[in-house]
Amino acid sequence: MATVSLKQNISLPQGLANWLVRKSNEHSTISKIEYHMGGRVALLGTSLRSLAEAVSRVVIGCLALVGYLITLGCWQQAQNFGMEQMQKGNYAGSVSFSCFRSTLSPKELVNHLQSTKAKASHLVKPQGQLTAEMRSKRVRQGTELIAGKLQNQFERAQNQAAQEPDKDFQYLPAPADFQGHAHTEQVPGYEAGICHFIGRRLTMEDEHLTTSFNLNVGGKIYPIQLFGIFDGHGGGQASPYVKENLECQLHKTLNEFCSAGLTDEAIWNALKITFVRLKGEFNEPQSGTTATVAMILDGKLWTANVGDSRTILDNGIQLSEDAKPTDTHYRKGIENRGGMIFCNRVNGNLAVARAVGDHNVGAISARPKITVYPVAAIPKGSHLILTCDGIYDVSSTRQIAAAVQTHKDRPAAELAKNIVYSAYQANSGDNLSALVVKF
Known part of the structure; x- marks a missing residue:
């Protein structure tokens, strides 16, 4: 499935990303949002995938940092890799939590749409250049x-x-x-x-x-x-x-x-x-x-x-x-x-x-x-x-x-x-x- 990367290798399905951005452009109030079951299911799936990624990255990051400590700070690559994985795991966890809340509440969906729209501004422009x-x-x-x-x-x-x-x-x-x-x-x-x-x-x-x-x-x-x-x-x-x-x-x-x-x-x-x-x-x-x-x-x-x-x-x-x-x-x-x-x-x-x-x-x-x-x-x-x-x-x-x-x-x-x-x-x-x- 094609995806659109929003940040640090955390991705949403192409169709879901397009739907979110389109909805954020079309609607400015909660009352105008058409809260489709299909969108909720897609968000729930993204939430579960992001949660699994968050857990795996945090575990890998912790193991790398343990390696850094065992070598008394000499294994610099382990520290860099561990910190990178912890950061990506933290972000994946925030995506998972945001998507899950969005499946439960139209208000949270609005927040998620606005966040997605802001992140989408960092995607590749038609001319192929980032802002x-x-x-x-x-x-x-x-x-x-x-x-x-x-x-x-x-x-x-x-x-x-x-x-x-x-x-x-x-x-x-x-x-x-x-x-x-x-x-x-x-x-x-x-x-x-x-x-x-x-x-x-x-x-x-x-x-x-x-x-x-x-x-x-x-x-x-x-x-x-x-x-x-x-x-x-x-x-x-x-x-x-x-x-x-x-x-x-x-x-x-x-x-x-x-x-x-x-x-x-x-x-x-x-x-x-x-x-x-x-x-x-x-x-x-x-x-x-x-x-x-x-x-x-x-x-x-x-x-x-x-x-x-x-x-x-x-x-x-x-x-x-x-x-x-x-x-x-x-x-x-x-x-x-x-x-x-x-x-x-x-x-x-x-x-x-x-x-x-x-x-x-x-x-x-x-x-x-x-x-x-x-x-x-x-x-x-x-x-x-x-x-x-x-x-x-x-x-x-x-x-x-x-x-x-x-x-x-x-x-x-x-x-x-x-x-x-x-x-x-x-x-x-x-x-x-x-x-x-x-x-």
């Missing part, structure tokens, strides 16, 4: 509008840094036998030091990018330096995908939006759409990644951030804002896209409010939050620091900035390695990655 997807691809116009958005986002990042408490982090020199892999990569005009360490996880899902390319705008060549940290989750597919495809997609999108000139409006939109397209072209349903990216173009340092990885300067200026589901600013967007916050996670599963990938979770946008900062305001010898959230689980922006500033004469790779080692010593339980760029 949420269409919003993610929107292009904003207006110099003042973009300037205001850039300023607002910069202020949000500073407020987050100001409110963040210091933690257990203490900057320590990494010993010779530390297994974190550190090395140096040269980008024209900049020295970049990188360190990755698997830490206390079973798998390593972090990636980084350092590269450069030229942008031709009206016959004038603009060199671009690009740096990024990508913190993957749900498998190792998403972060390598973004690493391998970001430069090409960004170059293409910048050419598209900057054809009439290199403006903040054009660059802002190009960065937004680049990540939306990366998400749209990534086909692995389970995997996802954060991305914190710094781009130097025409004397400006642009930061695009998706998720909770972070970019800062060693003077304590935070250039990105962590996108967490618990933040009311991001919660509203998640709910508008049909999601919910359960156990401080998106749909009970994902601990970040934005990501590239995570198609199975739903309600996740890949549109980055963007800031811009003048390169001229960054003193020579300063450092740009990009890290995954595992670093800031045990530190603050102030602590990392102060550590780098105090040891600013050391090579970038050494700074990156010591940051990672120090976070590990402070008992961070995540993969650990740091990218330090010396100006």
Whole structure:
């Protein structure tokens, strides 16, 4: 039987879904509803199927979480899977209860019709696009509008840094036998030091990018330096995908939006759409990644951030804002896209409010939050620091900035390695990655 999926793999029969939506459009009062026995039987059947699904998902979820606890928190995939099943089971239970009540009361049927109509608004439109997807691809116009958005986002990042408490982090020199892999990569005009360490996880899902390319705008060549940290989750597919495809997609999108000139409006939109397209072209349903990216173009340092990885300067200026589901600013967007916050996670599963990938979770946008900062305001010898959230689980922006500033004469790779080692010593339980760029 054909079905229409309403949310998180919970489905109603095609005929029943069509009948519900049609009735919700035709009738606005209880007295006008034709309460057919056929509809009640169909709702009862859906209620029983949803109840069976709810029970099975909760049982499976509990077993997965038991496995996570037995491994003392090392089996991260079990936790993610268990939380996902519990969330889906909870939703299936709510559908079962709603359908059952609808078979007993015309008033409850009205509520069910209204709920179904609201959920149906998230179904595929005739053109094959979701309303949420269409919003993610929107292009904003207006110099003042973009300037205001850039300023607002910069202020949000500073407020987050100001409110963040210091933690257990203490900057320590990494010993010779530390297994974190550190090395140096040269980008024209900049020295970049990188360190990755698997830490206390079973798998390593972090990636980084350092590269450069030229942008031709009206016959004038603009060199671009690009740096990024990508913190993957749900498998190792998403972060390598973004690493391998970001430069090409960004170059293409910048050419598209900057054809009439290199403006903040054009660059802002190009960065937004680049990540939306990366998400749209990534086909692995389970995997996802954060991305914190710094781009130097025409004397400006642009930061695009998706998720909770972070970019800062060693003077304590935070250039990105962590996108967490618990933040009311991001919660509203998640709910508008049909999601919910359960156990401080998106749909009970994902601990970040934005990501590239995570198609199975739903309600996740890949549109980055963007800031811009003048390169001229960054003193020579300063450092740009990009890290995954595992670093800031045990530190603050102030602590990392102060550590780098105090040891600013050391090579970038050494700074990156010591940051990672120090976070590990402070008992961070995540993969650990740091990218330090010396100006």
